Amino acid sequence: MTSRERLIETLNHREPDKVVVDMGATTITGINANALAKLRKALGLEDRKIKINEPLQLLGMVEEDVREALGIDVVDITNNMTMYGFENKGWKPWRLQSGLDVEVPENFNTTVDDKGNTYLYAQGDMNYPPASVMPKDGYFFDHLDRGSIEFDEDTVGGREDFKDDFGILTDDELRRIEDRCNYFYNNTGYGMIGGGALAGLGDFAMIPGPNVKEPKGIRSIPDFMMAHQICPDYIHEIYEYQTEVALENAKLFKQACGDKIQAIIISGTDFGTQNGPFMSLDSFREFYKPYYKKINDWVHENTNWKTFYHTCGAITTFLQDFYEMGVDILNPVQLSAHGMDGKMLKEKWGDKFTFWGGGVDTQKTLPFGTPQEVYDEVKERLKLFNKGGGFVFNTVHNIQGQTSAENMLAMFQAIKDFNEGR
16 A cells, blocks of 8 residues: 555545554644654764754654655645744754754744743744743743733624734645645655644634734733633634634635645644643533534535544543534544543544544653653554554654654654564
């Protein structure tokens, strides 16, 4: 089987000849640049500077030589835009806090204060307050609250406040999507996933407006969550607008790619914490389910794509509703969260969802365990999830920068041995 055939099989809950493997096809299934540099060296690949293609988490671009060396099956089809509103192009040198020399996009512009904190700017424009900050010796950025509203039950204007956050794909962006899609479809056998998160209602990574020079409205995450109860009409205005934009962009993506891609990312919103859900089921059903169902219904009625949802944490409370609203793929499958038992998930939900993730824990095992512990956990997860299809191997969220090359090699050795029946 080709990688594409393999992905199609597993997404349709048929067990392929080998487990499908993803690393780097999305911004939630990727690898920190520090870890990628170590992995490239351990694989004996060409010594070259890592390109940072996701600035918030400082993810490294997984290139063709890495995919070939590790048997990666999936690539991303995106418009090449970062969440900060600038394109991945015009690469220039930059140095990570770790001392690693990398390359960043031309509009990846930063300043450093006297405490060693590094600041990053929306659209690269340093004439406005910074969008994010990374502390000295940090491995990733955190968003800053640049909102400008005090709200109460009379607060209105969600559509107006967030009109600059979510836009219709431009002709140039569509051309980039179409060109990338056609290249990988015609010249490779890779599976393909459409990136960029069509909707992401209430996504904590986007609420602060990292791509907007002057964000308006409610931008702090605690305030935004409270606004669901205090001024619900404001939240509905935002989500109605996002849904309109998402549906239009889905139509444009279909024009660019047709059914050449196998899946598309709809949402990166986290609905769970380590110990439980972020909100009540009633709130989810009021504010999220109707909008997501509308988007999923369009995808299923007009394409062959599977809908991909990323949501960290303990999310068992929502699984029946996810199924009812048309979610096909769940990521990252955080088994360390409360109630997220792998055996239960596979037995009860394995015929309804494809689990894209869950391959190894990235909070403890992969960064801090021994190579043998990593190997054993990966083999255990593969035996559990791959049976009968409906599984794409990926770590539980992105591989962190502190992870050793030895542990990453152990992970891929376990996959190789599993595929060879050992």
